Amino acid sequence: MRHPEIEEFVVDTGRLxxxxxxxxxxxxxxxLLLHGNVxxxxxxxxxxxALSPAWRLVAPDLRGYGLSAVAPVDATNGLGDFSQDVLxxxxxLGLEEDNPLHVIGWSLGGGxxxxxAMDAPEKIASLxxxxxxxxxxxxxxxxxxxxxxxxxxxxxxxxTANPDLVARLAGGDRSAEAPTSPRAVMHALYxxxxxxxxxxxxxxxVDGMLQTAIGDHNYPxxxxxxxxxxxxxxxxxxxxxxxxxxxxNLAGFAEIGPRPPVLWIRGxxxxxxxxxxxxxxxxxxxxxxxxxxxxxxxxxxxxMVSQTRYVLDRYRQAGGTYREEVFASCGHSPHIEHPGEVxxxxxxxxxxx
Numbered sequence: 001m002r003h004p005e006i007e008e009f010v011v012d013t014g015r016l017x018x019x020x021x022x023x024x025x026x027x028x029x030x031x032l033l034l035h036g037n038v039x040x041x042x043x044x045x046x047x048x049x050a051l052s053p054a055w056r057l058v059a060p061d062l063r064g065y066g067l068s069a070v071a072p073v074d075a076t077n078g079l080g081d082f083s084q085d086v087l088x089x090x091x092x093l094g095l096e097e098d099n100p101l102h103v104i105g106w107s108l109g110g111g112x113x114x115x116x117a118m119d120a121p122e123k124i125a126s127l128x129x130x131x132x133x134x135x136x137x138x139x140x141x142x143x144x145x146x147x148x149x150x151x152x153x154x155x156x157x158x159x160t161a162n163p164d165l166v167a168r169l170a171g172g173d174r175s176a177e178a179p180t181s182p183r184a185v186m187h188a189l190y191x192x193x194x195x196x197x198x199x200x201x202x203x204x205x206v207d208g209m210l211q212t213a214i215g216d217h218n219y220p221x222x223x224x225x226x227x228x229x230x231x232x233x234x235x236x237x238x239x240x241x242x243x244x245x246x247x248x249n250l251a252g253f254a255e256i257g258p259r260p261p262v263l264w265i266r267g268x269x270x271x272x273x274x275x276x277x278x279x280x281x282x283x284x285x286x287x288x289x290x291x292x293x294x295x296x297x298x299x300x301x302x303x304m305v306s307q308t309r310y311v312l313d314r315y316r317q318a319g320g321t322y323r324e325e326v327f328a329s330c331g332h333s334p335h336i337e338h339p340g341e342v343x344x345x346x347x348x349x350x351x352x353x
Contacts, residue, residue: 003049010067013088019067020089021059023048029102029125030095031350032086033059036107036131036332037239038169038182038219040066040208043106046201047335050343055102055350060089062112064213064239072217075157075234075241078248079115086116090123100125100260102350107131107273107332111243114250121256126353128263128346131273131332134304135250135311138243139280140234141302144310148245149299150228155281156244157234158216159223170214174206182209189278192269192331201336229294230281254311259320262312263349265342266305267330275303323349 006023021041024031031051033044041059048057061068062082073081090096102125105113110132117124136146140156149155164180176183183206187194190205197205216222221238225231234244242248271278278284283301285293293299312322325345327338335342 003045005053006045006048011089011092013085013092015088016063016071016085017069018085018089019061021045021048023057024051024053024055026056027098028054028056029099030056030058030090031102031104032090032095033057034086034103034105034109034112035059035062035065036109037243038209038212039107039205040211042066042204042208043333043336045204046339047343047346050339052347056095058093058095060086062109064218066208066211070213070218072237073221073239073242075221075236075238075244075247078242079112079250080119081242082112083115083119086112087120087123096123102126102128102353104128104130104346105132106335108133108239108243111135111248111250114253117260118250118252118256121258121260124260126260126263126350128265128349129308130335130342131266131270132264132308133243133273134302134307135253136307137245137248138240138304139282139302140245141307142282142300144303144306146245146249146251146307149282150226152226152228152233153244153246154226154228154233155230155299156246157223157232158221158238158240159232159234160230160281161220161240166214166220169210169212169219172210174210182206189271190331190333191337192267192329193337196331196333196337229292229299230285230290251311251314254314254318254320259315259318261349261353262315262320262322263345264308264312264322264324265327265334265345266324267327267332267334267337269330270332272332273304275305276301277304280304
């Protein structure tokens with residue numbers, strides 16, 4: 001649903017030509033909304049329309065997504081390229097001049113939000129994490145504290161992306177003819193039930209997926225062979241390598257200071273970020289969907305939700321605060337599946353942060 005109060009513009013920060021959706025009052029406390037992987041700021045329009053105009057809501061498209069410039073992602077920086085892009089945008093817009101920032105991050109954007117808090121904790125007033133990626137990246141780890149299966153982090157990185165989905169994204173496929181069609185992936189994995197996506201929003205969401213830059217330097221990134229199951233290890237470029245535990249480790253979030261309050265919202269039926277994710281090769285191998293799985297002892301599923309809780313518990317032990325809210329009958333997109341309740345939760349949290 002298009003919201004007439006949302007404006008769109010492009011900001012050249014010197015690092016990146018960034019496309020932005022914004023709403024609310026100029027000069028009001030700023031709320032940054034950071035989107036997920038294979039998506040764009042379009043996925044936040046409903047939430048932006050539901051939040052109070054007393055905030056200045058700013059939702060950028062990350063590099064290589066939406067209508068922002070296609071710029072390479074140096075995976076060896078982890079999520080650093082994205083974090084520094086956001087900090088440059090904040091400076092260009094003067095958002096933190098009077099008040100610290102409230103940051104909302106969904107999925108990949110949740111990881112970027114945590115990296116942002118590690119890079120500039122003094123600029124952050126609060127963090128809302130919507131179905132955030134694990135602090136230990138995506139794939140390749142076996143324990144709540146992020147220990148890898150193999151020294152080369154096999155089972156993570158650009159080579160783990162479904163090649164047919166990548167090809168269909170590159171080809172602009174708008175059909176639902178195959179399980180790997182972007183529209184079918186959105187129906188199956190982004191939400192618990194496809195009926196959660198309003199008909200008037202669906203084409204916009206497909207647009208947001210198809211605006212993902214495809215290639216070795218963006219999505220999914222490059223890869224290299226491995227002698228270890230599943231025989232593919234991360235390369236050094238692109239977003240799926242940037243979220244490999246070879247380069248992405250956000251455990252240091254637990255030690256930041258000052259420590260903004262954290263609201264963690266997730267769906268109990270999330271199939272992407274889960275302790276049994278349908279996008280992670282350990283779990284898929286256990287189901288017989290990836291051949292040669294070496295067994296539970298050698299390659300268990302990544303405990304993504306438990307890893308997030310492990311880091312946030314350490315954050316609490318160090319003096320920070322967090323609150324976990326779990327929605328029933330909800331998948332990977334609480335702000336889309338339960339928009340009113342999520343907006344109320346976030347609104348109350350922002351007012352007391």
